[in-house]
Amino acid sequence: MIRDVNGHDPVAVEAAIASAKGNTAQPTLICCKTTIGFGSPNKAGTHDSHGAPLGAAEVAATKAALGWKHEAFSIPPEIYSAWNARQSGALLETQWQQRLSAYAAEYPALAQEFERRMRGELPQGFEADCASVLADVVAKAETIASRKASQNAIAGLAQHLPEMLGGSADLTGSNLTHWPACRSVTPDGLRAGKGGNYLHFGVREFGMAAIMNGIVLHGGWRCFGGTFLMFSEYARNALRMSALMKLPAVYVFTHDSIGLGEDGPTHQPVEQLATLRMIPNMDVWRPADAVETQVAWNVAIQSKDHPSCLILSRQNLAHQQRNAAQVGDIQRGGYVLSEPEGQPAQAVIVATGSEITLAMSAQRELAARGVAVRVVSLPSWFAFQKQDKAWQAQVLPAGLP
Numbered sequence: 001m002i003r004d005v006n007g008h009d010p011v012a013v014e015a016a017i018a019s020a021k022g023n024t025a026q027p028t029l030i031c032c033k034t035t036i037g038f039g040s041p042n043k044a045g046t047h048d049s050h051g052a053p054l055g056a057a058e059v060a061a062t063k064a065a066l067g068w069k070h071e072a073f074s075i076p077p078e079i080y081s082a083w084n085a086r087q088s089g090a091l092l093e094t095q096w097q098q099r100l101s102a103y104a105a106e107y108p109a110l111a112q113e114f115e116r117r118m119r120g121e122l123p124q125g126f127e128a129d130c131a132s133v134l135a136d137v138v139a140k141a142e143t144i145a146s147r148k149a150s151q152n153a154i155a156g157l158a159q160h161l162p163e164m165l166g167g168s169a170d171l172t173g174s175n176l177t178h179w180p181a182c183r184s185v186t187p188d189g190l191r192a193g194k195g196g197n198y199l200h201f202g203v204r205e206f207g208m209a210a211i212m213n214g215i216v217l218h219g220g221w222r223c224f225g226g227t228f229l230m231f232s233e234y235a236r237n238a239l240r241m242s243a244l245m246k247l248p249a250v251y252v253f254t255h256d257s258i259g260l261g262e263d264g265p266t267h268q269p270v271e272q273l274a275t276l277r278m279i280p281n282m283d284v285w286r287p288a289d290a291v292e293t294q295v296a297w298n299v300a301i302q303s304k305d306h307p308s309c310l311i312l313s314r315q316n317l318a319h320q321q322r323n324a325a326q327v328g329d330i331q332r333g334g335y336v337l338s339e340p341e342g343q344p345a346q347a348v349i350v351a352t353g354s355e356i357t358l359a360m361s362a363q364r365e366l367a368a369r370g371v372a373v374r375v376v377s378l379p380s381w382f383a384f385q386k387q388d389k390a391w392q393a394q395v396l397p398a399g400l401p
Helices: 010-022 056-066 077-083 086-106 108-119 126-140 146-158 187-191 205-218 229-233 236-244 272-277 290-302 324-332 355-368 381-385 389-395
Strands: 002-006 030-033 164-168 198-200 222-228 250-254 283-285 308-311 335-338 347-351 373-377
Touching: 002 010, 010 030, 086 108, 126 146, 126 290, 146 164, 146 250, 146 290, 164 205, 205 222, 205 236, 222 229, 229 236, 229 250, 229 272, 250 290, 272 283, 272 308, 283 290, 283 381, 290 308, 290 324, 324 335, 324 381, 335 355, 335 389, 347 355, 355 373
Parallel strands: 002 030, 164 198, 164 222, 222 250, 250 308, 283 308, 347 373
Antiparallel strands: 335 373
16 A cells, blocks of 8 residues: 555656556555645635635636646647657557558468457357257256346356457356356466456446446457345446446356345345436346346347346246247347237236246235236337337237236
């Protein structure tokens, strides 16, 4: 820890950074002392310099106190020259392109793969690979927790997606975000020149989500990270930034209800699902079984301009029977899972996730009482809203309660 650095002294700050870089054995925290509104004779150190403009008179006084004699928006030549990186940047870009061209000449296939990943393009035939993995899940018809179905989905997709990069905020064994072929990124491995595709983020959900944003902005990786749904609260700011920046990160949130084991009410999410759905440009999937979980992963990993949250259960979810058309309709975000037998529907039950099993049971019980109801699975309101009005009306007819 480097203490009491004058945050208004660039020489002191530069010296602290240099000292921190010299320590390669551990992280370094630089503690800078600053004054809000520094330089303002009458408002420095007060809240008046934070929430409102200084005002013309105080601006003039501040410029005088700091010895700044230039007009507004005027950049002195010596400062402009020091900050102008056009020539140096152009030289660096030229050197990089030369190295890349030389690499491509020697290793054409690897260079093409690198450029594909950096463009954000998926491998050729990946859509067909997703369909194949989904077909296997449909055929198995497993009754498993959706967190386990998610792990299976990751393993299936990773075989066709070498740029898959995953991790968890110290909950790998609970989130089930690892897969058989994943390799942990470790300090010793990096020092030995060995990479990996699985990050152990530690107990820091916000840090995990922020790091994921940086990885996606850099390019070259399809990135996901996991924690409990309840702990999405800690990552909230970074999740919102992910949506604002249109980054296709994938957030795996497990233990999505009161059915989460022995942890109790501090770990039981209530309002989290609704508030995640309220974030503009955030796709939120809460799948009802393994099939819907695979579709959610297929959609999320192919997205280009928005992040996705996968809301997954700890407890087993019963497999739901569907025909081929219904399986294809899952990606629409909402579809008719079950119609009443022998008569038109008098009402609609809409459900997601683990509540689908309850909805199907309610349909049978109501049928025994002479009430015909349709069951609609709506795993992604984000995707359903993007469908045309005809599809929305077909699934949720007007006038049908």
